[in-house]
Amino acid sequence: MRPKTNPGRRVSVVFALATLLTAVSFVCAAENEGAKDESARAQFTDMVKPGALWFLSYGWGEEGGAPSNQARLERGYLTLKFKPCTWFEPRVTLDVHQDDTGDFKARFKYLYGRFILPVETIFFTDPYIEFGIVHTPWFDFEEHLNRYRAQGTMFIERNGVLNSADVGVTVGGLFGVKLDKDYRDKVNPHYPGVYGSFALGVYNGGGYHAKENNQNKVFEARLTLRPLWMVLPGMQLSYFYINGLGNTPAEPGWRLHDMMLSYEHEFFTATAQYTMGEGNQDGERVDADGAAQEFTGFSLFGEIKLPWIKSALLARYDNLDWDTDGGEPMGKRLVVGYAFHFLPGNFLMLSYDRAWTPGDAPADWQVRLTLQVAYPIRWPQDRHGS
Numbered sequence: 001m002r003p004k005t006n007p008g009r010r011v012s013v014v015f016a017l018a019t020l021l022t023a024v025s026f027v028c029a030a031e032n033e034g035a036k037d038e039s040a041r042a043q044f045t046d047m048v049k050p051g052a053l054w055f056l057s058y059g060w061g062e063e064g065g066a067p068s069n070q071a072r073l074e075r076g077y078l079t080l081k082f083k084p085c086t087w088f089e090p091r092v093t094l095d096v097h098q099d100d101t102g103d104f105k106a107r108f109k110y111l112y113g114r115f116i117l118p119v120e121t122i123f124f125t126d127p128y129i130e131f132g133i134v135h136t137p138w139f140d141f142e143e144h145l146n147r148y149r150a151q152g153t154m155f156i157e158r159n160g161v162l163n164s165a166d167v168g169v170t171v172g173g174l175f176g177v178k179l180d181k182d183y184r185d186k187v188n189p190h191y192p193g194v195y196g197s198f199a200l201g202v203y204n205g206g207g208y209h210a211k212e213n214n215q216n217k218v219f220e221a222r223l224t225l226r227p228l229w230m231v232l233p234g235m236q237l238s239y240f241y242i243n244g245l246g247n248t249p250a251e252p253g254w255r256l257h258d259m260m261l262s263y264e265h266e267f268f269t270a271t272a273q274y275t276m277g278e279g280n281q282d283g284e285r286v287d288a289d290g291a292a293q294e295f296t297g298f299s300l301f302g303e304i305k306l307p308w309i310k311s312a313l314l315a316r317y318d319n320l321d322w323d324t325d326g327g328e329p330m331g332k333r334l335v336v337g338y339a340f341h342f343l344p345g346n347f348l349m350l351s352y353d354r355a356w357t358p359g360d361a362p363a364d365w366q367v368r369l370t371l372q373v374a375y376p377i378r379w380p381q382d383r384h385g386s
Helices: 007-027 181-186 380-385
Strands: 048-063 066-082 091-098 104-116 124-135 165-175 196-203 218-225 235-245 253-264 268-278 294-306 311-322 331-343 346-356 364-375
Touching: 066 104, 124 196, 165 218
Parallel strands: none
Antiparallel strands: 048 066, 048 364, 066 091, 091 104, 104 124, 124 165, 165 196, 196 218, 218 235, 235 253, 253 268, 268 294, 294 311, 311 331, 331 346, 346 364
């Protein structure tokens, strides 16, 4: 039986949005007061930036040994970003998803206030703090290296270690000044610190779609360096760390050490990632005694960009091993695909996804056609300002 809709929840969502809009209207009043001439007043379209991102797919294959043939809305995101003044950038994002009953529901993915110091020095650039339902340190960074989130979640999220947002506080910024405009236009405008970038924070630990089931707070941190920034600015070394407890009353351990070597070029991107640790975010990866299970794994990703035909070839291989009492063998996943980028950020992708499941279970596989729709469209000449 489907649970009844809670009208109080709707009221809470509307109230939260109204509160955020009211706060945005007044928080920068002092900055804008006294700007009498029209040229000094920010237009509404400059202060409020709507955005949309959704993944539509049709897949055919086998799952659990049974035929699979289905069209899906993988995800739909609706975003409003505000910039009433130079140092305050709040955001709200609704995540539309399909639950196990087939019903479509909306929940908050992000709802935060972001304070940013718009400075550029030889030590730090654009340091910021987010408070609310915020980005955690890793996935926003990784998803700007691997731009095919539409095909599936990233390596450690897909294997159930954690997800991409949580309630808490994130502090971050860039090391050094920004890389030159030519690099940002041709390669990647995101996280363009000439020496690297960083992010760290403290979170409830349940993620953005689960309540907190204990009083533990989780610490997460990412450190990224460009060791050869003068000759190979596209090379980055990244380390991601988690220290906390799984989100259950039993509080099993949760630790993560994740290292990535990545290289970006105008015509290709490649990453190699190694991870190790114990437990996971929801606290379900435990042995018979309730102790957190250990894990090790690696992931390889590559993209060959063919801009003259608006296309790209991509491949990804994941391998994660949970150390269970039953000696569970390694789980493996292979993804290969071709993407036609008909507009910046918008593409049609044909992919093949094969997952080898533990034990004697048959492999799951799928041939999928995926459409990613994104707005606003970020033309190359506009990206350096991101």
